[in-house]
Amino acid sequence: MTLTLTVDGDRWRAHLRAVADSTPGLVPVAKGNGYGFTNGRLARKAAWLGVDTLAVGTYDELPQVASRYDGRLLVLTPWRPFGAALEVDPSLDRRVIHTVSRLDDLTDLLTRKPDARFVLERATSMLRHGMTARELWAVPRVLADLPTSGLQGVALHLPLAHGAHLTEVQRLVNDIVAAGLPLDTIWVSHLSAAELATLRATYPDYTFRPRIGTDLWLGDRSVLRVTATVLDVHEVERGDAFGYRHRTAPKAGHILVVSGGTAHGIGLEAPTGDASIRSRAATLARGGMDAAGFVRSPFSIDGKQRLFAEPPHMQASMLFLPHGARVPAVGDEVDVRVRYTATAFDRVVVS
Numbered sequence: 090m091t092l093t094l095t096v097d098g099d100r101w102r103a104h105l106r107a108v109a110d111s112t113p114g115l116v117p118v119a120k121g122n123g124y125g126f127t128n129g130r131l132a133r134k135a136a137w138l139g140v141d142t143l144a145v146g147t148y149d150e151l152p153q154v155a156s157r158y159d160g161r162l163l164v165l166t167p168w169r170p171f172g173a174a175l176e177v178d179p180s181l182d183r184r185v186i187h188t189v190s191r192l193d194d195l196t197d198l199l200t201r202k203p204d205a206r207f208v209l210e211r212a213t214s215m216l217r218h219g220m221t222a223r224e225l226w227a228v229p230r231v232l233a234d235l236p237t238s239g240l241q242g243v244a245l246h247l248p249l250a251h252g253a254h255l256t257e258v259q260r261l262v263n264d265i266v267a268a269g270l271p272l273d274t275i276w277v278s279h280l281s282a283a284e285l286a287t288l289r290a291t292y293p294d295y296t297f298r299p300r301i302g303t304d305l306w307l308g309d310r311s312v313l314r315v316t317a318t319v320l321d322v323h324e325v326e327r328g329d330a331f332g333y334r335h336r337t338a339p340k341a342g343h344i345l346v347v348s349g350g351t352a353h354g355i356g357l358e359a360p361t362g363d364a365s366i367r368s369r370a371a372t373l374a375r376g377g378m379d380a381a382g383f384v385r386s387p388f389s390i391d392g393k394q395r396l397f398a399e400p401p402h403m404q405a406s407m408l409f410l411p412h413g414a415r416v417p418a419v420g421d422e423v424d425v426r427v428r429y430t431a432t433a434f435d436r437v438v439v440s
Contacts, residue, residue: 090318091435092349092425094125097312098440102137104309108301109138112285116163116276118302119154120146125313125429126306126437132157142186144300148173151181161186163276165246165300167210167218170197186241190218192227199235206239208276211261213247222264229269242274242298255284262292274298307429315434316422317388320405321346332399332407341412344398346405347388347423354432355387355425356401387426391415394426 109115117140119131128145132154135143144163145154151162155178162181167190168174177185182202189195190210198205209228212219220228225243232238243265247254262275276298280288288297307313322345325331325338338344349355386397388408398407410416417423 090348092353093316093436094434095314096439100312108305112299114296114298115140116142116144116298116300117305118144118300120150121430122433124306125432128153129157148177155181164188168194168198188244192224195231199238204239206241208241208244210244213245214257215246215248225264226268240272242272242276244276247279249279254280255287276300315425315427317347317349317425319345319347319417319419319421322419334399336399343410343416345408345410348405350401350404350406352403355406389424
């Protein structure tokens with residue numbers, strides 16, 4: 090009676106090992122819902138891979154991983170002089186690497202914790218966080234009075250388009266070189282293997298540390314399967330009322346009650362960022378179905394995504410099966426198509 094993520098453990102671990110072996114300086118990322126696996130499980134897998142640094146998204150995620158992984162912990166959210174950044178367990182001070190994206194924050198952090206470890210974030214075309222080239226060039230003056238500062242490198246957080254960043258990164262690295270900073274490490278994201286190879290050949294004095302989340306944990310989707318349990322089956326005739334909103338059946342068929350609802354992330358769709366004509370057409374088609382009261386669910390039976398009978402509930406969903414379709418029995422499992430980064434599973438089973 091659960092929403093379950095089942096993982097072919099041998100193949101998943103083989104994929105993780107292959108990525109680690111082919112990616113020098115790998116920094117696994119464990120953040121949010123742990124890409125569906127939970128951050129604690131990913132921390133244990135990072136320890137199994139033998140990496141020296143694990144990245145988390147926020148300071149609040151540190152307790153989820155710190156007891157399961159004993160290496161360095163890079164926090165991707167920039168340090169600010171308020172909130173959770175000031176509440177880090179003192180026992181983790183020597184393990185945590187802060188991300189600093191503003192000059193004022195650099196001064197504030199090192200005034201509070203002169204021996205803090207940190208990376209400087211350089212702004213990229215994402216325009217999310219980071220210092221400009223001029224601000225980066227000013228860092229040596231800030232550090233002049235702090236010879237023991239724990240500068241660990243510069244971080245570049247790039248957009249998702251793999252294979253399209255080489256020119257931008259080369260420009261940004263040239264800014265780093267020009268700043269004359271006492272560092273030899275650049276932490277990067279969303280670069281292809283070919284781009285990394287080119288950068289390592291072009292800048293042999295620098296070590297490039299790729300931070301990888303999705304391509305590591307979810308890089309082989311064929312080893313993952315998500316299933317829901319059929320909890321109840323009700324035969325309906327056209328016009329029969331059902332559900333919280335007492336909708337009426339459009340024709341004869343069956344109402345299926347299956348595990349998985351809004352508490353799991355089912356039915357809570359986030360923007361995908363796909364701006365293609367095909368994607369826009371699909372959005373218009375879904376809008377037309379919504380207006381008619383029919384919305385395709387992520388639950389599949391016999392390879393076909395079935396319609397929600399009404400909006401999903403907190404922990405269960407109601408589906409409509411038209412007359413003539415195979416009707417699963419109570420206790421059967423049905424496949425579910427989800428976004429792993431936005432789904433909370435009741436159970437994760439790794440073989």
